[in-house]
Amino acid sequence: MIADPVFVDRSGRRRRLIVIAGTAGTLVLLAAIVALLAGFTGAGPVAVPGWPGADAGRPAPNARVTTTRTTPPPAPAPPVATASARPSARVSVTPPPSSSPAPLPSTGASTRVKGRLAHSPSAHPTRKK
Amino acid sequence: MGKRALRREPRAHWALLALAMLVLLAELCLNGYVTHAGAESGDPPPADGGPAPAAVTGGAAVQRLEPDGRVTSRAVPAKTIALTFDDGPDPVWTPRILAVLARHRARATFFEVGSRVNQHPEIARQVVAGGNEIGSHTFTHVPPGTAVWRLRLELTLTGNAIAAATGRQPTLLRLPYSSTPEALTAVEYAEWRTAAPGYLLVTTDRDTVDWQRPGTAAIVRAVRPGIVMMHDSGGDRAQTLAALDQVIPRWQAQGYRFVTVSEALRLPAAPAASAAQRWRGQALRLAQVTAALLARVLGVAMIVAVVLGILRLLVQLATAAVHVRRVRRRHRLPLRDLGPVSVIVPAHNEAANIAATVRSLIRNDYPAIEVIVVDDGSTDDTAAIVERLGLPGVHVVRQPNAGKPAALNTGIRHARGDLLILVDGDTVLEPDAIGRLVQPLADSRVGAVSGNAKVANRAGLLGRWQHLEYVLGFNLDRRMFEVARCMPTVPGAIGAFRRAAVADAGGVPGDTLAEDTDFTMAVQRAGWLVDYEPRAVAWTEAPATLSQLWRQRYRWCYGTMQAMWKHRATVRQRGAAGRLGRRGLGYLLLFQILLPLTAPMIDIYAVYGFLFLPPGRTAAVWAGFTGVQVATAAVALRLDRERYGPLWSLPLQQIVYRQLMYLVVIQSTVMALLGGRLRWHRMVRTGAAAVRVREDAT
Numbered sequence: 001m002i003a004d005p006v007f008v009d010r011s012g013r014r015r016r017l018i019v020i021a022g023t024a025g026t027l028v029l030l031a032a033i034v035a036l037l038a039g040f041t042g043a044g045p046v047a048v049p050g051w052p053g054a055d056a057g058r059p060a061p062n063a064r065v066t067t068t069r070t071t072p073p074p075a076p077a078p079p080v081a082t083a084s085a086r087p088s089a090r091v092s093v094t095p096p097p098s099s100s101p102a103p104l105p106s107t108g109a110s111t112r113v114k115g116r117l118a119h120s121p122s123a124h125p126t127r128k129k
Numbered sequence: 130m131g132k133r134a135l136r137r138e139p140r141a142h143w144a145l146l147a148l149a150m151l152v153l154l155a156e157l158c159l160n161g162y163v164t165h166a167g168a169e170s171g172d173p174p175p176a177d178g179g180p181a182p183a184a185v186t187g188g189a190a191v192q193r194l195e196p197d198g199r200v201t202s203r204a205v206p207a208k209t210i211a212l213t214f215d216d217g218p219d220p221v222w223t224p225r226i227l228a229v230l231a232r233h234r235a236r237a238t239f240f241e242v243g244s245r246v247n248q249h250p251e252i253a254r255q256v257v258a259g260g261n262e263i264g265s266h267t268f269t270h271v272p273p274g275t276a277v278w279r280l281r282l283e284l285t286l287t288g289n290a291i292a293a294a295t296g297r298q299p300t301l302l303r304l305p306y307s308s309t310p311e312a313l314t315a316v317e318y319a320e321w322r323t324a325a326p327g328y329l330l331v332t333t334d335r336d337t338v339d340w341q342r343p344g345t346a347a348i349v350r351a352v353r354p355g356i357v358m359m360h361d362s363g364g365d366r367a368q369t370l371a372a373l374d375q376v377i378p379r380w381q382a383q384g385y386r387f388v389t390v391s392e393a394l395r396l397p398a399a400p401a402a403s404a405a406q407r408w409r410g411q412a413l414r415l416a417q418v419t420a421a422l423l424a425r426v427l428g429v430a431m432i433v434a435v436v437l438g439i440l441r442l443l444v445q446l447a448t449a450a451v452h453v454r455r456v457r458r459r460h461r462l463p464l465r466d467l468g469p470v471s472v473i474v475p476a477h478n479e480a481a482n483i484a485a486t487v488r489s490l491i492r493n494d495y496p497a498i499e500v501i502v503v504d505d506g507s508t509d510d511t512a513a514i515v516e517r518l519g520l521p522g523v524h525v526v527r528q529p530n531a532g533k534p535a536a537l538n539t540g541i542r543h544a545r546g547d548l549l550i551l552v553d554g555d556t557v558l559e560p561d562a563i564g565r566l567v568q569p570l571a572d573s574r575v576g577a578v579s580g581n582a583k584v585a586n587r588a589g590l591l592g593r594w595q596h597l598e599y600v601l602g603f604n605l606d607r608r609m610f611e612v613a614r615c616m617p618t619v620p621g622a623i624g625a626f627r628r629a630a631v632a633d634a635g636g637v638p639g640d641t642l643a644e645d646t647d648f649t650m651a652v653q654r655a656g657w658l659v660d661y662e663p664r665a666v667a668w669t670e671a672p673a674t675l676s677q678l679w680r681q682r683y684r685w686c687y688g689t690m691q692a693m694w695k696h697r698a699t700v701r702q703r704g705a706a707g708r709l710g711r712r713g714l715g716y717l718l719l720f721q722i723l724l725p726l727t728a729p730m731i732d733i734y735a736v737y738g739f740l741f742l743p744p745g746r747t748a749a750v751w752a753g754f755t756g757v758q759v760a761t762a763a764v765a766l767r768l769d770r771e772r773y774g775p776l777w778s779l780p781l782q783q784i785v786y787r788q789l790m791y792l793v794v795i796q797s798t799v800m801a802l803l804g805g806r807l808r809w810h811r812m813v814r815t816g817a818a819a820v821r822v823r824e825d826a827t
Binding site for chain 1: 141142144145148149151152155156159265281282284285286288289298299300325327328400405406408409410412413414415416417419640641642690691692694695799800801802803804805806807
């Protein structure tokens with residue numbers, strides 16, 4: 001009686017099993033790669049949603065256009081605090097004044113302006129950790 | 130037998146291994162990025178490029194980048210306070226803050242760090258369930274001055290994480306380290322503009338600086354109408370919590386509302402995230418959680434490996450000390466003549482070495498030596514070379530090629546002595562080696578003795594590495610095995626056997642590729658002791674190229690696995706066999722199979738440590754490893770009276786040699802699992818001859 005060497009499986013069943021397991025492992029790993037890459041894809045909000053009652057529009061320094069707007073600037077925006085429930089009606093942009101900041105209608109804003117003026121423009125206020 | 134065609138050696142497992150290591154490295158890098166990036170303490174880098182443009186610094190707290198490039202801003206209306214909490218979610222403090230808010234029917238905005246959302250998605254959900262809003266605070270709390278691509282990536286990741294946790298896509302952004310609009314720097318403005326133009330930038334009107342823990346009273350004082358910045362993470366937030374409990378009812382009594390930023394500005398709530406984005410977020414969270422788990426498991430595995438290594442070293446040092454005393458006693462006795470000794474040299478195409486081998490044998494100082502060279506169907510001049518030597522006491526037996534086990538059995542059949550010495554055809558013995566080697570056989574309980582094989586060609590890195598490996602393997606491992614009575618291998622290069630032990634083992638078995646290991650195990654199972662004699666020195670030629678080394682080790686490793694499997698029943702047996710099974714096979718399983726199989730992961734972890742862990746710690750661990758290794762090798766060299774010179778090459782084993790050693794184990798494991806027939810199996814033409822000889826021998 002001649003024995004096969006240890007581990008030799010002449011039926012090939014173990015081989016098939018291992019091949020299946022290996023293939024499954026490969027698929028799992030590929031899925032892991034896809035999952036890993038997928039998490040890194042996507043985009044943020046393209047444009048912010050409605051911006052009713054924009055109360056301070058200022059041109060960015062390197063913006064191409066500062067004044068070419070089709071809609072004429074309407075009457076000064078009402079204070080936001082008294083705004084009605086239909087914000088879309090109040091969408092307005094104040095044209096940027098040439099020198100001083102536009103008067104800001106809300107309470108919060110006015111206190112903020114005071115706060116800002118209290119600082120010298122070059123000195124940065126406290127920054128959190 | 131052997132009718133099934135030999136398949137080509139499989140290669141797919143290498144691709145699988147490479148893929149697995151790639152995924153592992155990627156996961157570890159993700160974990161390293163999440164846990165170590167942005168974890169720097171102290172102030173953000175000072176490179177802020179000066180203040181942002183006046184339109185930004187002079188704007189209100191919530192700013193929007195219009196499609197035409199202008200910046201518009203809005204403040205929250207009067208009688209409104211928009212509390213904001215940065216850096217969460219935190220498993221301890223966020224729920225407490227939510228409870229306080231709920232108690233006072235207040236809502237707030239939470240600017241959450243994406244990686245923490247992935248860690249505590251249920252808390253993010255809790256935040257949203259309480260009517261609160263979640264904004265983005267980047268993925269790892271990156272400081273200003275971060276590259277635009279990275280910030281964009283951070284925001285994408287955070288958006289996905291929040292989408293997966295809450296089902297909503299964040300549209301509000303607060304840049305880490307930002308504060309009031311006038312504090313915005315040109316760098317921050319540029320980042321927002323280029324990396325996150327679609328987000329509303331939410332700065333603050335009131336920075337409570339609660340992260341500095343200024344005291345509850347100070348935080349209470351700092352809460353004024355407008356957008357208020359607080360924190361729900363990053364340490365003990367008890368002061369924040371206490372301040373909230375006081376300040377919310379106080380302002381509510383004056384008619385103030387506590388609302389989210391979007392509510393305050395009458396913006397629609399954060400839009401629902403697309404199913405795709407939620408899935409991407411889930412995938413990201415899964416990846417991050419898996420990465421953290423893998424890093425922890427590998428960290429533990431490293432510790433286990435180190436502890437095992439140290440334990441092994443301690444055991445080896447202790448057993449080596451025992452063995453040294455034992456051998457010293459043995460060496461004090463004069464060498465004894467134990468009767469005729471037959472030296473059997475199986476030789477297959479050994480023309481290059483056989484003359485030197487035979488001469489070294491016949492010149493040995495033992496009184497009665499008979500040398501039997503078994504030519505195993507050599508196609509070169511091997512047998513004729515020996516015959517031409519014309520040495521007395523040297524016989525040549527020719528047989529058709531039948532493999533080394535069969536050749537050994539043929540030799541054993543022709544041997545006249547009761548003490549048999551098996552020597553490889555490429556091995557040269559020291560003049561006193563045979564006399565030394567048989568001395569332990571004076572003890573009638575001893576069935577076999579292992580000699581001390583040394584690498585003759587020690588030039589070059591490969592030679593030095595193998596030399597060190599042999600010295601370690603013989604002078605620490607084998608001493609330990611003798612003392613523990615579980616010698617797995619008497620090397621084919623030099624070993625002595627008692628004829629009765631050979632008979633008990635049923636001759637040299639031919640169904641594994643490591644016939645020496647298989648044979649030694651069989652001898653021990655029969656109840657014989659196996660000793661190690663360090664002074665019986667044989668010089669052997671080690672593989673000189675990597676590919677030769679690979680072939681040799683592949684055969685050894687696969688053969689050892691075969692022998693272990695063949696003798697697996699010993700694990701449950703009693704007595705000598707049980708000792709071999711539990712100690713010997715256990716040791717081989719742990720240190721020669723399992724640890725090498727985890728070694729690739731350890732290597733990947735080392736790369737991760739190099740990239741992400743504190744360099745001081747990584748260097749210390751590496752130095753510790755190397756130090757222990759060098760010290761161990763130094764002890765072994767000293768025991769073997771060898772020079773310390775080659776020690777310098779030991780740290781270099783970490784590259785190339787170490788990888789070769791563990792890849793061999795992987796290859797062997799895969800082949801064993803597949804159950805295919807190896808090239809050597811066919812060459813060995815197992816069975817027929819071996820079985821016949823075995824019948825003769827018994």
